Amino acid sequence: MDFYLPIAELSVNILVLIILGLVVGFLSGMFGVGGGFLMTPLLMLLGIPPAVAVASEANHILAASVSGFLAHFRKKNIDFLMGFVLLTGGVSGSIIGVFLLKYLLSIGHEKFFISFAYIFILIFVGGSMLRESLTSLGNISIGKYKKLHEHIWLHGLPFKVKFRKSHLYISILPPIIIGFFIGILSSLMGVGGGFILVPAMIYILGMPTQIVIGTSLLQIVFVTFIATIMHSYINQTVDIILSSLLIVGAVFGAQIGSRIMGRLKAEQIRFLLSILIIIVALILVLELFITPENIYSLEFIK
Amino acid sequence: MIFVKIIFLLMFYFVTSNNLIAQNILGDIANKDINITASFNGAKIVIYGVVDPKIYNYTNIYVSVVGPNIEAKLRKKVNRYGVWFLDNKYININFIPSYYAISSNNKIYNMSSSLFKSMEFGWSNINIVGLENKKDSEQNYYKKRLKEIYTEKQLYVSKLNELNVIENTLFRAEFNLPAITPIGHYEVNMYLVNKNNSKLLSSWNDKIFVSKEGFSADLYKYSQNNSLLYGILAAIGAVLFGFFASEIYRKI
Numbered sequence A: 001m002d003f004y005l006p007i008a009e010l011s012v013n014i015l016v017l018i019i020l021g022l023v024v025g026f027l028s029g030m031f032g033v034g035g036g037f038l039m040t041p042l043l044m045l046l047g048i049p050p051a052v053a054v055a056s057e058a059n060h061i062l063a064a065s066v067s068g069f070l071a072h073f074r075k076k077n078i079d080f081l082m083g084f085v086l087l088t089g090g091v092s093g094s095i096i097g098v099f100l101l102k103y104l105l106s107i108g109h110e111k112f113f114i115s116f117a118y119i120f121i122l123i124f125v126g127g128s129m130l131r132e133s134l135t136s137l138g139n140i141s142i143g144k145y146k147k148l149h150e151h152i153w154l155h156g157l158p159f160k161v162k163f164r165k166s167h168l169y170i171s172i173l174p175p176i177i178i179g180f181f182i183g184i185l186s187s188l189m190g191v192g193g194g195f196i197l198v199p200a201m202i203y204i205l206g207m208p209t210q211i212v213i214g215t216s217l218l219q220i221v222f223v224t225f226i227a228t229i230m231h232s233y234i235n236q237t238v239d240i241i242l243s244s245l246l247i248v249g250a251v252f253g254a255q256i257g258s259r260i261m262g263r264l265k266a267e268q269i270r271f272l273l274s275i276l277i278i279i280v281a282l283i284l285v286l287e288l289f290i291t292p293e294n295i296y297s298l299e300f301i302k
Numbered sequence B: 001m002i003f004v005k006i007i008f009l010l011m012f013y014f015v016t017s018n019n020l021i022a023q024n025i026l027g028d029i030a031n032k033d034i035n036i037t038a039s040f041n042g043a044k045i046v047i048y049g050v051v052d053p054k055i056y057n058y059t060n061i062y063v064s065v066v067g068p069n070i071e072a073k074l075r076k077k078v079n080r081y082g083v084w085f086l087d088n089k090y091i092n093i094n095f096i097p098s099y100y101a102i103s104s105n106n107k108i109y110n111m112s113s114s115l116f117k118s119m120e121f122g123w124s125n126i127n128i129v130g131l132e133n134k135k136d137s138e139q140n141y142y143k144k145r146l147k148e149i150y151t152e153k154q155l156y157v158s159k160l161n162e163l164n165v166i167e168n169t170l171f172r173a174e175f176n177l178p179a180i181t182p183i184g185h186y187e188v189n190m191y192l193v194n195k196n197n198s199k200l201l202s203s204w205n206d207k208i209f210v211s212k213e214g215f216s217a218d219l220y221k222y223s224q225n226n227s228l229l230y231g232i233l234a235a236i237g238a239v240l241f242g243f244f245a246s247e248i249y250r251k252i
Helices: A014-031 A036-045 A048-072 A081-106 A111-138 A173-189 A196-205 A209-235 A240-263 A266-289 B003-015 B113-119 B134-152 B215-225 B227-251
Strands: A002-005 A010-013 A162-163 A168-169 A294-301 B027-028 B033-037 B041-050 B059-066 B068-081 B083-097 B100-104 B156-159 B171-179 B184-194 B200-212
Touching: A002 A014, A002 A240, A010 A014, A010 A168, A014 A036, A014 A048, A014 A240, A014 B184, A036 A048, A036 A111, A048 A081, A048 A111, A048 A173, A048 A209, A048 A240, A048 B227, A081 A111, A081 A162, A081 A173, A111 A173, A111 A266, A111 B227, A168 A173, A168 B156, A173 A196, A196 A209, A209 B156, A209 B227, A240 B215, A240 B227, A294 B134, A294 B227, B027 B200, B033 B068, B033 B215, B041 B184, B041 B200, B068 B134, B083 B134, B100 B171, B113 B184, B113 B200, B134 B156, B156 B171, B156 B215, B200 B215, B215 B227
Parallel strands: B033 B200, B100 B156
Antiparallel strands: A002 A010, A162 A168, A294 B068, B027 B041, B041 B171, B059 B100, B059 B184, B068 B083, B184 B200
């Protein structure tokens, strides 16, 4: 059954969208990633205009991360002060990202830019996931003595603040800069940014792992909230029919994923997921390199 | 049924009238209002026509469907370091039919004749504004490229020599309208031309109206006209959905 998406202005099979939401939701439930980095390129491969894919995906991630955020909120696993500092950077970054996308749309290079950014990120994420799963499949890791966190020069910058929940006394500049960077990525690429934010909070800021997921979800919820509004307001690219169909699939997928998680060997699935991510990246690479059938492109102006 | 209606129309017309010069070709359109709804997956335009059987043997029939004029940007893709980019430069086409379909009951050997130019029949004769200040050879080049793009998007349909005329009088032309079709008035033209001297004997035209209606059209309008509120509602809707979904699953 085909469904006409009013903002994307094309017909897409409704089952394909729900299954896509289900599969990506399943994977995100299993690995605790938002799944935007996988969903947006898949939507683009379906023929949905990149700017619409990015904006609608922001709306989808918002719905998907609210439930995760609430779960961590109940467990009090959130450093609100750190979240607030990250958000000052994140919100401004996401607003700037929307305007950057507007500029790219006006010069007609948004597709190239978004694909290119995705190729880098997918290869990076897929590659590190692949390496990690191969090493953990190969040998059982040996527990190492680790400090609470390493102090690096970034922490010594001015405007130091005490983050009680995270047991940190560091400058607010690194979290603001990280938040800002993720905010731009979030608006330009339709990702929550958890897959970068989480390692950045652990390895750069030195936050304790149990606080990290909840705090990053706090950032993702607010940034995608602002990004949804800004994408609609500035570029009119949020297709709520598209995002609703994805949300329906994702909600069920995430629940199934989180239930099955316990029964399967995580490393094996992580290995398969990394292969999947790398395949998507390679298809995007091919799309850039293959000689197009038509050497001209035509866009109608309304 | 429209077919029966046309036959009656035809009988009535040719029995009562001896004046064959006035109107030798007549038509009707099966569906004059095409609605782009949520389940829209393209449409079929069906045009019925009748021609006076007494003169059919020395005539040719041409049918065209011309979509609303639209502005467009034509950009070249350029290869740098093996990667395909869209060029920054573009040709602004102020005016081009957004859809173009033709059919005829005969082969056309000379599309550039004054007859086809006057009927704007055939891709090379359609009215495209924005290429005038280019050389003739360049104009032809760009027209060919546009034709390729239109063909790929199924916005150009050519069914020359495919029009079947039954009993020298009744014919039906069918064209597919793709799902990406723009909204507006589509002109339907029929021409009856003398085979021997290429003179236009008679013509008929009507319009099809393609519109967006229903929920998805309202949603589109709302997203364009109240974009801030649309965004706020989309964001709040997503939050509520996520909240209720997690509440429901907590209970299960």
